[in-house]
Amino acid sequence: MSVTAAQGFEAAGVAAGLKHSGDRDVALVVNRGPSQAAAAVFTSNRAVANPIIWSRQVIGDGTVSAIILNSGGANCFTGHEGFQATHATAEAVAEAVGVSSGDVLVCSTGLIGEQLPLDKLRQGVTDAAAALSADGGDAAAHAILTTDTHAKTSVRTGEGYTVGGMAKGAGMLAPGLATMLVVITTDAQLAASALDSALRNATRVTFDRLDSDGCMSTNDQVTLLASGASGAAPDEAAFTAVLTEVCRDLAEQLQSDAEGASHxxxxxxxxxxxxxxxxxxxxxxxxxxxxxxxxxxxxxxxxxxxxxxxxxxxxxxxxxxxxxxxxxxxxxxxxxxxxxxxxxxxxxxxxxxxxxxxxxxxxxxxxxxxxxxxxxxxxxxxx
Amino acid sequence: MSVTAAQGFEAAGVAAGLKHSGDRDVALVVNRGPSQAAAAVFTSNRAVANPIIWSRQVIGDGTVSAIILNSGGANCFTGHEGFQATHATAEAVAEAVGVSSGDVLVCSTGLIGEQLPLDKLRQGVTDAAAALSADGGDAAAHAILTTDTHAKTSVRTGEGYTVGGMAKGAGMLAPGLATMLVVITTDAQLAASALDSALRNATRVTFDRLDSDGCMSTNDQVTLLASGASGAAPDEAAFTAVLTEVCRDLAEQLQSDAEGASHxxxxxxxxxxxxxxxxxxxxxxxxxxxxxxxxxxxxxxxxxxxxxxxxxxxxxxxxxxxxxxxxxxxxxxxxxxxxxxxxxxxxxxxxxxxxxxxxxxxxxxxxxxxxxxxxxxxxxxxx
Missing domain, CATH: 3.10.20.340 (ArgJ beta chain, C-terminal domain)
Incomplete structure (x- = not known):
């Protein structure tokens, strides 16, 4: 169930032709509320992809309505044209699901230094928006994979609320932060500042301590979205503990599917x-x-x-x-x-x-x- | 000719049975003077082998009569027994060639964490001392090899003097300094302080900039011995330039024979x-x-x-x-x-x-x- 285990979320994963394999390559997660609080942590690499530049701005006010993720291209070191592609993707999502583009996070993963085919990506957004459902978490988890051999998902429950997530990793796994794409959703009711603090504490001892090959990616982002749909308002420490369990589970799944590893x-x-x-x-x-x-x-x-x-x-x-x-x-x-x-x-x-x-x-x-x-x-x- | 290209030096390389292959594994270089000035730089790894602990003390007064090197065992993390083996090796050299053990440098290379067979090593010292000759440079260069596929030597001449050296490397090549064993000899007349300054300047832009696999060894040492036998007393800048050429040549030979490399x-x-x-x-x-x-x-x-x-x-x-x-x-x-x-x-x-x-x-x-x-x-x- 991954990102749709918690109430208030819809997701989809579709094939837009970005991957040569024809596999799913565009994932969309929408927070239907009532709350749209969010937090995110980003790669500490100083060379960052266009989606990171965009998403850092979007997360500023702690409100996120939707997150769009594509595999098949990192959109990194693609200059002004690449940034326009990220912006256009957010605009397409905003139009398709009826939200503000300023509340749409964008993530990309794949080869650095090549432009994304914007027409295919736009069609992918349209298709994903049409496919959104409360059962779409697994399809979304598949759409973000690159060299991963299988999808990584995790779900835990707290007192009256659920935390669920999806991750992709495989290569270029190193710290500070992430070196992976992760989306975690919860139906707990928490303010953006509490989410931010909980996310930083959870990632510090989980994703930040996964160092598969010492290489730090340019595109990595861990995002936490909270709908408040459960009505439960846990205290931050209790929530952080549940969130940390989900992060640790996903980190261990990333480790065990790291490229080529035998130990x-x-x-x-x-x-x-x-x-x-x-x-x-x-x-x-x-x-x-x-x-x-x-x-x-x-x-x-x-x-x-x-x-x-x-x-x-x-x-x-x-x-x-x-x-x-x-x-x-x-x-x-x-x-x-x-x-x-x-x-x-x-x-x-x-x-x-x-x-x-x-x-x-x-x-x-x-x-x-x-x-x-x-x-x-x-x-x-x-x- | 390597370390015996310069006047005033004798060397030998013998098989003492430290290597399972039966290849040469003990090298000895003796400075017959008239001068016995020397300088050395050591690995910056904080976990260092017993020979490094010993050699750091020996080099303190800038006088070195001989250097003994063994492959087939690093004598690192071998505790008090390992340090005694290093000390005993220096004593054996001192007795065999008639110098003070406090003027004998020791270098070891090979597997970490295993004791050297001291009896074999002592016999190797005796055999090496007996085999010392002004043509022994190449045998010595072979005796220090581990996974290297061939010996590395280099000779350059300055105005009236010669600088020659031998090196072993292959794996664990990383900086700060050395991650290799190198012995360079010269018949130029220079004080120990000038040798030290010249060696640090030369290694800073050569061995210190070779980083084959990012791994820093526990045993690395670059030693420069000066006999003064040519009678030439170059200024330090001119000598540093010739020395740097030898160091660069050896560094490039180490690079091109790095373990498993294809580029x-x-x-x-x-x-x-x-x-x-x-x-x-x-x-x-x-x-x-x-x-x-x-x-x-x-x-x-x-x-x-x-x-x-x-x-x-x-x-x-x-x-x-x-x-x-x-x-x-x-x-x-x-x-x-x-x-x-x-x-x-x-x-x-x-x-x-x-x-x-x-x-x-x-x-x-x-x-x-x-x-x-x-x-x-x-x-x-x-x-």
Whole structure:
């Protein structure tokens, strides 16, 4: 049900011919209210796509009536003509569903540097508006996919309200924020400022800690729309907890469908001086190609873990660090501990525990291994 | 001739059984003077191997009589026992060649986290000392190799003096400094302080700008030994120029033999506000797996270049950037320019020119593509 699990929303996913495959490539989600509060977080990449430039303006007043998303083209580095295409898309949605274009968010995903075919996109908007329904969440979730192998959706319920979402990811998964397109809807009654705060708190510990390949996209956006249709008005903390569950579930689905990956790696750093240090250490390991290739080869090469930690600015003593892989402590106090042969890395799930012994803070970073399939998917064709 | 091209040096390379292959794995270089001035730069990784801990102390007084290098084991994260092995190695060299152990540098390379077999290593020192000769440079250059496919040596001459060197690299090539073992000798007469300054200036624009895979090693060291045997006493600027040529030649040899690489990529950033900005931008592109995989696939995916630039803190306007690949400007002012089909990426050499239009500074970063062979070499066995 994804984005239509919550009351007050309609969605559709149609094929507009933007993808060569002929698959669905335009998704539309409309908030029928009574409230139209919204929040969004955007990629922190300084080179951003035209839809991001547009959507940053739209979200300013905290009111969003609809969001249109296309796969098959990122509309990034496409200059003035590209921005006009984004604007025209919002105008087409506004006309088709009877809202103001200034309340229409736009998201695009696909190849950078090519213009979108505006005629096809406009027809897609018309078709999507005609197909809108309260059962359209799954079709929308399919329409935003690129190299994903399946749709990602998640639904949780709070006290008297529902939170549901859809996500696309697959490649270029890195932090700060998102590197993905995500739309989450709720029928809870919350003001835009509360939604913004809840969304930032939820993404900080979920999507922001997914770092599949260290590459940060130009188009990423996580959007939260609230209709208020349930009549429930939860307090912000309770709502944030439910929202965080949806975000974590979607983040884990993105990880497990990352391009070419054969392992889902959770790197937990404990005993850090600060949470930021824990994140920095986890991320340094997550981005180390030698470590990632070793995991692909089922090789518990803890030396590469320590070499990666050594590139960070986090306080630690290299001769105090412990490292465990899949429950076997292979490094104690910066030296060899249990034999590496005891570590079984054949399961897809791989856990790395790094104990810095430098404080009380911790964080977990999710990443993937570096595989032949990753190289193939990112070299054999443009994406 | 490598390290024995300059007068006053003897070298040897022998097989001590540290490598399973039975290849040469212990190299010894002795400076017979009359001068024994030296300088060295070390990995900036905070997790360093025992030989680095030792060598940092030895270099303190600017006097070095000999340097012993082993492949077949990094002696990193091997605790107190590992440090004792380094110390014992230096003692063995001191005894065998009649110098003070406090003037013996030690370098190791290989797998992290395993103890070196000290008996074999001591025998290797004895054998190497017995084999020392003024023709031993090539044998030494072979003995330091790990996954390198061939030895790297370089010789240049200044006015009345010679500078020659050997290097090993292959994997874990990243900056700040070195991520490699390099020994350079000269028969020029220069004080240790002048050698230090010349070496830092030379490595800053050569080895420090080689970033094959973004991974920084724990064992890297570039050493410069001066015998003064030629009697020539060049001024520091002239010497630095010759030294920089040797360093650049060796850096390019390291790049072209990087593990699994099929392209040697030179990323030149011009129009940066500062040289540091140019380096940061070049490095961000060099470390972007999606860009590197695209080059492997002969795909001039300039969108991935711009997405990588956007992750930096360098001043630039995304809509002012030009990008050329192999001489074809595919991106102008942040938008599409020449058709990407015009770019021929089939040659091994690949040039990327990024014009930021934000200032007058520039820098070139050398890197490699991300290939199936890279993944294979770093996943199929421990290294």
């Amino acid at each position: 889902d790696i959770a790197i937990t750093v404990t005993g850090a001086a600060t949470e930021d240090d824990a994140v920095e250490v986890g991320r340094a390991v997550a981005r180390n190609n030698l470590f990632k290739a070793a995991v692909f080869g089922n090789d518990p090469n803890w030396g590469r873990v320590l070499a990666a930690i050594g590139t960070t600015s986090a306080p630690f003593d290299p001769y105090a660090v412990d490292v465990s892989m899949n429950g076997v402590r292979v490094c104690h106090a910066g030296g060899p501990d249990q034999p590496r042969e005891l570590v079984d890395l054949t399961p897809r799930a791989c856990s790395v525990l790094i104990e810095l012994h430098a404080g009380d803070a911790e964080a977990t970073i999710l990443t993937n291994d570096l595989t032949h399939d990753y190289v193939h998917e990112n070299s054999a064709y443009s994406s | 040697d990529i030179a990323i030149t950033v011009t129009g940066a506000a500062t040289e540091d900005d140019a380096v940061e931008v070049g490095r961000a592109v060099a470390r972007n797996n999606l860009f590197k995989a695209a080059v492997f696939g002969n795909d001039p995916n300039w969108g991935r270049v711009l997405a990588a630039i956007g992750t930096t803190s360098a001043p630039f306007d995304p809509y002012a950037v030009d990008v050329s690949m192999n001489g074809v400007r595919v991106c102008h002012a942040g938008g599409p320019d020449q058709p990407r089909e015009l770019v021929d990426l089939t040659p091994r050499a690949c040039s990327v020119l990024i014009e930021l239009h934000a200032g007058d500074a520039e820098a070139t970063i050398l890197t490699n593509d991300l290939t199936h062979d890279y993944v294979h070499e770093n996943s199929a066995y421990s290294s």
